[in-house]
Amino acid sequence: MTLSHCITLSLILCGIGIFGMMTRRNLLGILLSVEVILNGANINFAAFAHFKAADPVAGAVFPIFVMAVSACEIAVALAIILSMYRRKKRLDAYRLEELNG
Amino acid sequence: MADFIFFHSYLILFFPLLSFVLIGLGHLHSDNKFVGKLAITLSALSLGYALLTALAYFISVMGHGQGLPYPEKMALDGAWLNFSPTLTANLGIYLDPISVIMLIVITVISLLVNIYSVGYMKGDPSFNRFFALLALFSFSMLGLVVSSNILQMFVFWELVGVSSYSLIGFWYEKPSAVAASKKAFIMTRFADAFFLLGILLVSFESGSFSFQTLNSPETAALLNKNILFAGLSINMLTLGTLLIFCGGWGKSAMFPLHVWLPDAMEGPTPVSSIIHSATMVVAGVYLTARMFPLFAASETTLFVIQCLGAFTALFAAVIAITQMDIKRILAFSTLSQLGYMIFSLGAAKICGDGHHDASVNLLGYSAAMYHVFTHAFFKCMLFLGAGAIIHAVHSNDIMKMGGLKSLMPRTYWSLLAACLAIAGLFPFSGFWSKDAILLASLQSGHYITFLVGLVTGALTAFYMFRFFFLIFHGEARSELHDVHEDPWMTWPIMILTIPTVFAGVLEHFFIANVVPPYIQEAGHLAHPGWLPWVATLAAVLGIGGAWIFYGKGQTESAARLKNIFGPVVYTLVYNKFYMDEIWLFITHKIIFDRIAAPIKWFDRKVVDGSMDLTGWLLQVGGKGVRLAQNGQLQFYLGATVIGFIMLLFLG
Numbered sequence: 001m002t003l004s005h006c007i008t009l010s011l012i013l014c015g016i017g018i019f020g021m022m023t024r025r026n027l028l029g030i031l032l033s034v035e036v037i038l039n040g041a042n043i044n045f046a047a048f049a050h051f052k053a054a055d056p057v058a059g060a061v062f063p064i065f066v067m068a069v070s071a072c073e074i075a076v077a078l079a080i081i082l083s084m085y086r087r088k089k090r091l092d093a094y095r096l097e098e099l100n101g
Numbered sequence: 102m103a104d105f106i107f108f109h110s111y112l113i114l115f116f117p118l119l120s121f122v123l124i125g126l127g128h129l130h131s132d133n134k135f136v137g138k139l140a141i142t143l144s145a146l147s148l149g150y151a152l153l154t155a156l157a158y159f160i161s162v163m164g165h166g167q168g169l170p171y172p173e174k175m176a177l178d179g180a181w182l183n184f185s186p187t188l189t190a191n192l193g194i195y196l197d198p199i200s201v202i203m204l205i206v207i208t209v210i211s212l213l214v215n216i217y218s219v220g221y222m223k224g225d226p227s228f229n230r231f232f233a234l235l236a237l238f239s240f241s242m243l244g245l246v247v248s249s250n251i252l253q254m255f256v257f258w259e260l261v262g263v264s265s266y267s268l269i270g271f272w273y274e275k276p277s278a279v280a281a282s283k284k285a286f287i288m289t290r291f292a293d294a295f296f297l298l299g300i301l302l303v304s305f306e307s308g309s310f311s312f313q314t315l316n317s318p319e320t321a322a323l324l325n326k327n328i329l330f331a332g333l334s335i336n337m338l339t340l341g342t343l344l345i346f347c348g349g350w351g352k353s354a355m356f357p358l359h360v361w362l363p364d365a366m367e368g369p370t371p372v373s374s375i376i377h378s379a380t381m382v383v384a385g386v387y388l389t390a391r392m393f394p395l396f397a398a399s400e401t402t403l404f405v406i407q408c409l410g411a412f413t414a415l416f417a418a419v420i421a422i423t424q425m426d427i428k429r430i431l432a433f434s435t436l437s438q439l440g441y442m443i444f445s446l447g448a449a450k451i452c453g454d455g456h457h458d459a460s461v462n463l464l465g466y467s468a469a470m471y472h473v474f475t476h477a478f479f480k481c482m483l484f485l486g487a488g489a490i491i492h493a494v495h496s497n498d499i500m501k502m503g504g505l506k507s508l509m510p511r512t513y514w515s516l517l518a519a520c521l522a523i524a525g526l527f528p529f530s531g532f533w534s535k536d537a538i539l540l541a542s543l544q545s546g547h548y549i550t551f552l553v554g555l556v557t558g559a560l561t562a563f564y565m566f567r568f569f570f571l572i573f574h575g576e577a578r579s580e581l582h583d584v585h586e587d588p589w590m591t592w593p594i595m596i597l598t599i600p601t602v603f604a605g606v607l608e609h610f611f612i613a614n615v616v617p618p619y620i621q622e623a624g625h626l627a628h629p630g631w632l633p634w635v636a637t638l639a640a641v642l643g644i645g646g647a648w649i650f651y652g653k654g655q656t657e658s659a660a661r662l663k664n665i666f667g668p669v670v671y672t673l674v675y676n677k678f679y680m681d682e683i684w685l686f687i688t689h690k691i692i693f694d695r696i697a698a699p700i701k702w703f704d705r706k707v708v709d710g711s712m713d714l715t716g717w718l719l720q721v722g723g724k725g726v727r728l729a730q731n732g733q734l735q736f737y738l739g740a741t742v743i744g745f746i747m748l749l750f751l752g
Contacts, residue, residue, distance in 0.1 A: 018738075018742060021735070021738050022735050022738055022739060022742075023735075030734065093733070093734045093735065094733065094735075096732070097731065097732030097733060098732065099730075099732050100730055100731045100732030100733075
C-alpha cells in the first residue's frame with residue numbers, strides 16, 4: 001500500500017460525498033454526505049502523517065480534532081433538522097427555500 | 102460701580118427672553134391675568150435695568166471729560182465663532198450713545214405696549230401666545246441694538262424678521278394676515294440677502310466683523326479701491342456699503358420695497374404700534390447710523406441714501422392723503438417719517454463746491470437719531486390711539502367714524518398732542534427733530550431734498566389732521582354701540598403724551614452728544630434763523646388746509662379733493678401708485694413664469710432625474726444579484742464546486 005493508494009481512496013470518498021450532497025434531496029442524506037467528505041480528508045491527513053512526516057503523532061492529532069468537531073456539528077445539525085421537521089413535516093432541501101434573497 | 106452695572110447689562114435682554122420662554126413654554130394655557138402681569142413685570146424690570154445702564158453710561162463718559170465722541174463700552178465680549186485665527190465673531194454688548202438711547206426707547210415702548218395689550222387683547226383665545234411673541238420681538242430688537250459686531254447684528258436682525266412674521270400673521274386663521282406676514286418676511290429677506298453679501302464683502306476685505314474695526318478710517322482706506330466686476334470698475338467701498346444698506350432698505354421699507362409695511366397692518370394694533378415705533382422699521386435707520394463712519398467715507402452711498410429717503414418721504418406722504426383705513430394712513434405716515442430719518446443720515450455729508458472738499462456734517466446723524474427718538478413716542482401713541490378707536494368703533498374705516506371727541510375725550514386730547522408733534526408745531530417734540538433734519542439737509546447743499554422735506558412736512562400736517570378731524574370732529578357717521586375707554590388702554594396713551602410734548606427739551610443733548618466716532622466735524626456752518634419759521638409755516642398751512650377740507654368732519658370733501666386733482670391722479674394715488682400690482686407683476690409674470698419655471702423644470706428633470714437614475718440602476722442591479730440567492734442548497738454547493746474548479750484551472 002503506497003501513498004498514492006491512500007490519496008486515491010480519499011479522493012473517491014470526497015467525490016462520493018460531493019456527489020451525494022448535490023443529488024440528495026433529504027437533509028439527512030446531505031448530512032451523511034458531509035461526513036463522507038470529512039472522512040476523506042481524515043484519510044488524507046493520516047496517510048501523509050504515516051508516509052511523509054518526521055513525527056507521525058502530529059498528523060494523527062488532526063483527524064481526532066476533525067472527528068470531535070464533526071461530532072459537535074452533527075449534534076447541532078441534527079437538532080436543527082429535528083426542529084425543522086417538527087415545524088414543516090418535511091425535509092426536502094428543494095422546498096426549504098425561505099432563506100432566498 | 103458703573104462697571105458692575107455694565108457687566109450685568111445682559112439682564113436687559115434676559116428679562117424679555119425669560120418672559121418669552123416662561124410664557125411660551127410654561128404658561129400658554131394659564132390664566133390670562135397672571136400672564137399679563139408676568140409680561141408687564143418682566144418688561145418693567147428690563148426697562149428699569151436699561152434706565153440704570155443708560156444713567157451709568159452717561160455719567161461715566163461725561164464725568165471723565167474725555168470729550169466727544171463718547172467712547173464705547175464693551176459690556177460683554179466673548180468669542181463665539183472662531184472661523185480662523187484671524188477672523189473671529191464675538192458675542193457682546195456694545196454700549197455707546199445710540200445703543201443706550203435705543204435701549205431706553207425699546208424698553209419704554211415695549212412696557213407700554215404690554216400694558217396696553219392687556220386691554221386690547223382681552224378675550225382673545227391666543228392671549229398668552231401674543232405676550233410670548235411680543236417678548237421675543239423686544240428681545241430680538243434689544244439684541245440688535247447692543248450687537249458688538251455685524252454678524253451678531255445680522256442674527257438678531259433675522260430674529261426680528263421672524264418674530265415680526267409671527268406677529269403680523271398672529272391671527273393666522275385670516276388668509277389676508279397670512280399673506281401679509283409672508284409678504285413682510287419675504288420682502289425683508291430679499292433685502293437681507295444683499296445685506297449678507299455686503300457683510301461678507303466688507304468683512305472679507307477688512308478681516309473683522311466688529312464695528313470698531315469696520316468703522317475705523319483704516320478700513321475705509323483699505324476698502325477704497327476699484328475692483329473689476331463684470332467688465333465694470335466698481336469702488337469696493339461704495340459697493341460694500343450699499344449692499345449693507347440694502348438690509349436697511351428692506352427693513353426700513355424704503356421705496357420700492359415699502360409695500361410690505363402697509364400690509365403689515367393685518368397684525369393686532371399693538372404689534373403695528375411696536376413695529377412702527379421702536380422695533381423693526383427703525384432697525385434700518387439704526388444700521389445706517391451704526392455703520393455711519395464707514396458709510397460716510399463713500400460720498401455716493403450717502404447721496405443714494407439721501408435721495409432715497411427724500412423720495413420715500415414725499416411718495417408716502419402723497420399716498421397717505423387719500424387713504425381711508427385708519428391704520429394704513431399711519432403706516433404711510435411711518436414710511437414718510439422713516440424717509441426723513443434716512444435722508445437726514447444721507448444729508449450728513451456736505452458736497453464739495455470746488456473751493457472745499459466734501460466733508461461731514463454731524464448734524465444729520467444726530468438729527469436722525471433724535472427723530473428716531475421723538476418719532477418712536479408719538480407714532481407709538483398714534484397707533485395705540487388708533488387701536489383704542491378701532492376697539493371702540495369696530496371698524497378701520499375713517500369714513501365710518503366721526504364725532505368721537507365727546508365719547509373718547511382722553512384719546513382725543515392725547516392724539517391731538519401726537520398729531521401736533523408729527524406735524525412739527527412748536528413746542529412739540531416733532532418740531533425740534535424735524536427742524537434739525539431740515540437744517541442738516543439745508544447745510545448739506547442738496548437744496549432739492551430740503552424742499553422735498555419742507556413739502557413733505559406740509560403734507561404730513563395735512564394728512565394727519567385730515568385723519569384727526571375725520572375721526573373726532575363732526576357727527577358720527579355710523580351706528581356706535583357702547584363706546585368706552587378701557588383704562589388699560591388709555592393710560593399708556595396718556596403716559597406717552599409726556600415724551601411727545603416734552604422731548605423737545607432733549608434737543609441740545611442730542612445735537613451735542615450723539616455723534617459718531619472717528620469723524621471730524623466740518624466746522625462752523627450757516628444756521629439760518631428763518632428756517633424754524635418756514636417749517637412752522639409749512640405745518641400751519643397743512644393744518645389749515647385740513648381744517649378747510651375736513652374741519653367739521655365733513656366727508657364730501659374727499660370728492661372735492663378728487664375734483665381738484667382730477668380723477669386720474671386721485672385714482673393713481675388712492676391705489677398707492679399701483680406699486681402692489683407692479684410687484685405682483687414682477688413676481689408672478691416675470692420671476693415665477695420666466696425664471697422660476699425653467700429652474701423648476703431643470704430641478705425636476707435634470708437634478709432629480711439624475712438622482713432617480715442612480716437609484717433605478719441600483720435597484721435593477723439588486724434584482725439581478727437576488728437571483729443568485731435562491732435558497733437552493735444544491736445550487737450553492739454547485740456554484741462553490743464550479744468556482745473551486747475554475748480557481749484551480751484558471752487561477
